[in-house]
Amino acid sequence: MSEEKPVLLRAISTNSNGSSAFSQEYNEFLKSEGAACMFDMNCFSSDDGAVSTDISATGKTPCLDDYPGKLDFRIELSDDIRGEAETVTSKVNCTYSDALDKIFIKKNVLCLLTFKVNRLSSGLQVRLLPVFESSEHLECSVVRCPFHQSQDVIAHRRHIIRCNSVGVAYDDDESSSRLSTVIPLQDNVTESSHFVSFACLSTCTGGINRRALKLCCTLERKQNVIGRRSIGLKISTCPGRERKNEERKMACENRGDSAQSLKRRPPNVSNHQMSVRAKIPKQFEDNNNEDLQPDSDGVYRIKIEVxxxxxxxxxxxxxxxxxxxxxxxxxxxxxxxxRPPRTVSTSTVRDESRTPTSVMDF
CATH class of the missing domain: 1.20.5 (Single alpha-helices involved in coiled-coils or other helix-helix interfaces)
Structure with missing residues (x-):
């Protein structure tokens, strides 16, 4: 009986980062065991690392993990919004926090995004998809609130992400109800810059409704995902204030403090003492004054016999x-x-026996 030749099967199975779920060692194991079938590893990705999968980038549960891919897909922001928190004022329109990896921006304000790859390529496009960060709301689609929708008459008024570049398409996935903005990239270039804006606030009722948001950017070619980058996003009326508050909250959580520690604590005042933070004059520093006693924190407690x-x-x-x-x-x-006793004049004493003749007499 002649030896059977292994049959080559083409399987479609990928993990979250786009690499094949089966290794070459597993194929060698099947061959050594005399299996009648093997898996073709070339079917999982193309030369540029495209993921051949039936799962859409706008599915019910999109992946939010960063995946540079073979093209080393990455996103760069302009330097004017990457300043330190100390230099950010409450009047800024857009700012980015490196500690939080998050963009804070006002409504309808343009933000410059630069998409980069490591080599020349063609037929690429970037899909911008807003996704709720928490697992509780991950399957919910992100749409504009009814109030802001009523202010527009355009066809894509339900979309939050806007871009005015040439060839931009606003995609609506009927199966998952997800809304995304697709930006075509120029051919044979390693970087492409585009201005994007956001047409709703994170606090709008009926829309985002104060839920944590992520901007999922996927690099695609022929509907295949070959790169992914997710950035936090918050659309508010005061981006500078929101950034400082969230960075302060994160620093407090890293130290293990509770949220109550962010509030101002009242001074520790006893019945006969009150805490006063003041600078003691030099003429009193060398005197042995019992009323001025410095403690370990440098706070001088002044005893007041109230x-x-x-x-x-x-x-x-x-x-x-x-x-x-x-x-x-x-x-x-x-x-x-x-004060000495007041003397009463006899002329000011009212005569009770006189009959009043007019209203002024009363």
Whole structure:
């Protein structure tokens, strides 16, 4: 009986980063065991690393993992929005945080994105897809809120991502209801820059509704994904403030502090002490003043005998009230300390026996 020749099967199976799920060692194992079938490893990717899969980039659960691919796909932002948090003011229109890997931008403000590859190629396109970051809302499609949709009459008014480059297409996946913006790249160039904007806010009810957002950028050729880059995204009215708040919150979480530590704590004031942060004059530094005692934190606690002073004032007022009791009644119920009795003129005394003749007499 003649030896059977292994049959070559073409399998379509990929993992999240686009590489084949079966290794060459597994094929060698099948051959050594005399298997009647083998897998063709060339069917999984093309020469440029394209993933041959039936799973669309706009499916129900799109992958958000970064995958440079064989073309080393990457995205660069302009230097004017990559400043440090200390230099960012509340009036900036767009800013990028390296610590958070996140873009903070105002609504309808242009942001320059530069798409780069490592070698000349043709037929490439970049798909910009907004995706909710949390697993709870990952399968939900991202659309504009009804209020901002009502302000436009264009066909793609439901799309959040906008681009004015030539040949831009607004794709609507009917199976997953996902909305994406497809930007064609120039042929035989290693980088291509495009301005994009976002037509809704992250706080809009009925749209993003304060949910964490990611901008998933996939490099494609003939509907095959050959690269991926995901960046955090937040669209707000004050990007500088939002960036500082999130970076401060992340630093607090890294230290293990709770969210309450971000709030201002009240000073620790006892019955007879109050905390005062002040600079002590030099003439008092060398004196042995018991009222000025520095602690380990450099905060000088000044002892104030509040109770004794209040008691002394209360005793003084009681004594003055007893000594001037006559003046209290003569002033119509008001007490003026150390004030002589008021003399009442006889001309100002009203004659009760006189009958009033006009309204002014009352």
């Amino acid at each position: 109770t004794d002073e209040l008691l002394a004032r209360h005793a003084y007022l009681q004594k003055a009230l007893i000594e001037n009791a006559d003046n209290y009644h003569s002033t119509g119920g008001y007490f003026f300390a150390n």
